[in-house]
Amino acid sequence: MGRAACETCASANSAAWQMKEQGPRMASGGGGFSQVVHLHSTQKVPKEGKECPGSPAHSSCGHGDGPRVSSCYSCLVCLLTCGLYFCNPHSQNISSKLTHDTVEHVRYRILEHFHTSTEDYSVIFTAGSTAALKLVAEAFPWVSPGPESNGSRFCYLTDSHTSVVGMRKVTTAMNVTSIAVRPEDVCAAETRGTAASDPDCQLLHLFCYPAQSNFSGTRYPLSWIGEVKAGRMCPVSVPGKWFVLLDAASYVSTSPLDLSVHQADFVPLSFYKIFGFPTGLGALLVNNRVAPLLRKTYFGGGTAAAYLAGEDFYIPRQSVAERFEDGTISFLDVIALKHGFDALERLTGGMENIKQHTFTLAQYTYTALCALRYPNGAPAVRIYSDSEFSSPEVQGPVINFNVLDHSGNIIGYSQVDKMASLYNIHVRTGCFCNTGACQRHLGISDEMVRKHLEAGHVCGDDVDLIDGHPTGSVRISFGYMSTLEDAQAFLRFIIAMQLHQCDGQPLPQTTPGEVGAPSESEAQDAVPATMDRCSSSPRKDAPTDSGVSNDLPTTVAAVGLCPPLPMATRTQQTPSEKAAGVLDGGLGPRVITNLYLYPIKSCAAFEVTKWPIGSQGLLYDRSWMVVNHNGVCLSQKQEPRLCLIQPFIDLQQKIMVIKAKGMEPIAVPLEENGERTQICQSKVCADRVNTYNCGEKISSWLSRFFGHPCQLLKQSSNFQRSAKKRVKDQSAGSTATLSLVNEAQYLLINRPSVLELQQQLNASDANGKEELFPMKELISRFRANIITSGTSPFEEETWDEISVGSLRFQNACVYGNILLLEPVALS
Numbered sequence: 001m002g003r004a005a006c007e008t009c010a011s012a013n014s015a016a017w018q019m020k021e022q023g024p025r026m027a028s029g030g031g032g033f034s035q036v037v038h039l040h041s042t043q044k045v046p047k048e049g050k051e052c053p054g055s056p057a058h059s060s061c062g063h064g065d066g067p068r069v070s071s072c073y074s075c076l077v078c079l080l081t082c083g084l085y086f087c088n089p090h091s092q093n094i095s096s097k098l099t100h101d102t103v104e105h106v107r108y109r110i111l112e113h114f115h116t117s118t119e120d121y122s123v124i125f126t127a128g129s130t131a132a133l134k135l136v137a138e139a140f141p142w143v144s145p146g147p148e149s150n151g152s153r154f155c156y157l158t159d160s161h162t163s164v165v166g167m168r169k170v171t172t173a174m175n176v177t178s179i180a181v182r183p184e185d186v187c188a189a190e191t192r193g194t195a196a197s198d199p200d201c202q203l204l205h206l207f208c209y210p211a212q213s214n215f216s217g218t219r220y221p222l223s224w225i226g227e228v229k230a231g232r233m234c235p236v237s238v239p240g241k242w243f244v245l246l247d248a249a250s251y252v253s254t255s256p257l258d259l260s261v262h263q264a265d266f267v268p269l270s271f272y273k274i275f276g277f278p279t280g281l282g283a284l285l286v287n288n289r290v291a292p293l294l295r296k297t298y299f300g301g302g303t304a305a306a307y308l309a310g311e312d313f314y315i316p317r318q319s320v321a322e323r324f325e326d327g328t329i330s331f332l333d334v335i336a337l338k339h340g341f342d343a344l345e346r347l348t349g350g351m352e353n354i355k356q357h358t359f360t361l362a363q364y365t366y367t368a369l370c371a372l373r374y375p376n377g378a379p380a381v382r383i384y385s386d387s388e389f390s391s392p393e394v395q396g397p398v399i400n401f402n403v404l405d406h407s408g409n410i411i412g413y414s415q416v417d418k419m420a421s422l423y424n425i426h427v428r429t430g431c432f433c434n435t436g437a438c439q440r441h442l443g444i445s446d447e448m449v450r451k452h453l454e455a456g457h458v459c460g461d462d463v464d465l466i467d468g469h470p471t472g473s474v475r476i477s478f479g480y481m482s483t484l485e486d487a488q489a490f491l492r493f494i495i496a497m498q499l500h501q502c503d504g505q506p507l508p509q510t511t512p513g514e515v516g517a518p519s520e521s522e523a524q525d526a527v528p529a530t531m532d533r534c535s536s537s538p539r540k541d542a543p544t545d546s547g548v549s550n551d552l553p554t555t556v557a558a559v560g561l562c563p564p565l566p567m568a569t570r571t572q573q574t575p576s577e578k579a580a581g582v583l584d585g586g587l588g589p590r591v592i593t594n595l596y597l598y599p600i601k602s603c604a605a606f607e608v609t610k611w612p613i614g615s616q617g618l619l620y621d622r623s624w625m626v627v628n629h630n631g632v633c634l635s636q637k638q639e640p641r642l643c644l645i646q647p648f649i650d651l652q653q654k655i656m657v658i659k660a661k662g663m664e665p666i667a668v669p670l671e672e673n674g675e676r677t678q679i680c681q682s683k684v685c686a687d688r689v690n691t692y693n694c695g696e697k698i699s700s701w702l703s704r705f706f707g708h709p710c711q712l713l714k715q716s717s718n719f720q721r722s723a724k725k726r727v728k729d730q731s732a733g734s735t736a737t738l739s740l741v742n743e744a745q746y747l748l749i750n751r752p753s754v755l756e757l758q759q760q761l762n763a764s765d766a767n768g769k770e771e772l773f774p775m776k777e778l779i780s781r782f783r784a785n786i787i788t789s790g791t792s793p794f795e796e797e798t799w800d801e802i803s804v805g806s807l808r809f810q811n812a813c814v815y816g817n818i819l820l821l822e823p824v825a826l827s
Contacts, residue, residue, distance in 0.1 A: 132268035132284035137170035155235040158436035203240030211251035215437035217398025256351035275340040278333035300326025358397035384441035397478035412464030594787035597621040603645040617745035629709035690719035749784035
């Protein structure tokens with residue numbers, strides 16, 4: 001990456017080394033506290049020399065969402081409470097007083113972390129930073145417009161989190177005007193300055209801005225706090241007194257905040273963004289000079305000094321915290337915070353060290369990303385930033401970007417996310433709950449946002465490109481335990497993903513019969529096969545694969561395929577067509593070469609030559625699923641060893657035999673026992689499904705194989721789950737019913753299309769000697785039910801309807817070169 005990059009690399013190593021001298025290696029935790037932090041591959045706890053059992057061996061690039069913690073941290077409360085009893089602090093017994101005193105000590109520790117004390121600030125514990133923002137919106141002394149004034153103003157930076165923008169719904173209900181201010185407008189106001197506010201005016205206004213953008217990592221000047229409060233800089237020119245809310249949730253995770261210097265009126269926090277634990281706990285730091293102005297309507301348990309049940313009489317407690325902490329706070333989580341602050345100080349030497357360490361890593365990664373180019377000189381990524389990562393004062397350890405192809409087109413963030421998962425790297429994608437910054441950096445207009453919604457895109461989904469325009473981006477961020485090795489692992493992923501092949505590099509040719517086309521034996525098996533209705537007795541010439549019974553409705557075998565659409569005229573052959581021996585105008589017979597079903601969702605395929613069709617597709621296809629101890633359906637993304645589970649169905653004996661290496665085969669009945677079956681509810685692809693547990697015997701078998709508690713569930717036979725997507729000319733009453741599949745009853749893939757992919761993958765092999773991706777292995781990765789041949793690559797994407805004998809299918813959609821099919825009619 002050149003000399004400059006190497007110097008930056010050396011700087012990153014130096015910063016990491018300096019932090020090591022402050023205490024234990026940053027990849028380790030101690031004292032019962034263990035943290036698996038973003039962009040770090042392994043985590044060890046220096047306790048008895050044992051590796052923490054809760055440490056996953058993967059990297060995560062999202063410190064902005066809070067560090068990820070291992071399971072041993074969840075035992076923290078047990079360690080803290082060993083020999084002690086904590087209980088509801090709203091009482092006078094010994095344990096309650098101990099709890100109250102310990103919580104008060106934690107408040108002091110929090111204020112000490114931010115270089116202030118109870119003389120200047122009060123700590124109100126909330127359910128998170130969002131709840132803290134909501135509290136300010138509801139309690140701020142807004143003045144509604146009247147005959148003598150225009151009322152209060154609520155101003156917020158457009159580069160603000162959704163939770164900040166959402167405050168305007170509260171102010172709107174009070175008839176208070178909300179104004180979104182662009183960062184450049186505030187900077188302009190800072191440059192030109194404004195006259196001091198009218199000291200006699202009683203109007204109160206609130207300006208809210210983030211110390212650090214959660215989208216791009218841009219750090220806005222903390223000096224704005226004093227300038228706005230003093231009236232030397234106003235977001236909008238109106239008479240009155242301005243108060244400042246500093247959204248510090250993202251900033252304080254990796255940087256020190258000195259409230260003795262920058263005395264914001266309100267500072268919302270989220271502790272899991274600092275420690276990774278506890279989730280669901282935040283705080284609002286309130287300047288004591290502002291606290292008497294706050295108004296409260298609702299009052300909950302513990303907040304009243306006295307009240308009457310039959311009259312409108314209520315006296316709040318004097319303490320600001322007690323007045324606003326409705327009900328019992330999460331006191332065990334609060335007590336855990338002191339340990340978190342102490343461990344953070346012991347491991348790193350303080351927030352200033354964390355600030356320098358994380359910025360150095362981000363600066364190094366930014367420099368390296370900017371240097372990545374295609375052979376034609378085009379950049380590999382587009383970075384969204386307001387700085388050039390010159391200083392931690394203006395830029396946090398966050399890099400927001402989109403990956404580009406060699407022509408400069410953006411590759412959707414969903415695709416990048418999936419590729420990163422294959423490298424055990426977890427990234428954050430989308431707009432990160434910051435639509436304002438997303439619009440500004442990605443050039444998305446207000447009208448485009450509305451059109452994207454009409455097209456089906458909502459916040460947080462995987463719809464990453466609409467009409468070629470990105471709906472979001474990719475974000476990585478660095479935490480205090482991130483290392484240079486983590487940054488380099490991420491860079492290697494980007495290089496492997498995008499720069500693995502050069503423009504113009506010839507694709508290796510494959511000889512006919514080697515890959516891509518069915519073998520002679522496969523072709524012979526495919527051509528004469530038939531598709532018919534089952535009669536009262538099986539046909540004598542029909543294969544009896546896996547004991548196909550004679551009372552099932554419909555049977556499909558490998559048969560000729562007849563697309564109803566006319567064939568498109570091709571003027572030039574693709575490399576895959578040449579490799580498969582396909583001649584112009586002579587694509588050969590269109591046939592189904594293989595049939596697969598996947599009885600257990602995400603497990604291995606069960607190949608057949610003839611199989612019954614049920615009401616939900618191929619009989620028993622994806623009828624079972626493996627769930628974890630919480631009842632959550634597992635996929636190969638969470639448990640890759642699912643692919644080693646091999647199910648076999650015997651229709652005559654009405655059992656499914658499950659095999660795996662190192663395990664004795666086990667049989668499971670195909671249908672439930674109605675008298676003994678207990679129906680439970682599960683969730684698959686956001687749909688509620690009724691399932692039943694297949695028993696303790698198979699649960700123990702799966703748990704032994706995976707090494708953690710698992711269960712096997714089967715969709716209840718009397719439960720119907722309807723497809724969300726309706727094919728053309730399909731009425732609402734005829735929507736297809738689904739098993740545990742994602743979207744459609746049948747999945748189809750075309751061999752020539754897979755061949756095209758195979759040749760591109762093999763072309764990326766630097767040696768060009770070994771076939772890295774055999775055809776059969778590639779086909780299996782798509783997990784399709786129907787494998788076809790005799791067509792052009794990707795021709796299947798143009799099909800609207802397919803007929804297999806008397807059975808007709810309509811194309812529901814194309815999903816990653818796989819056709820999702822729904823049956824139309826059965827003759």
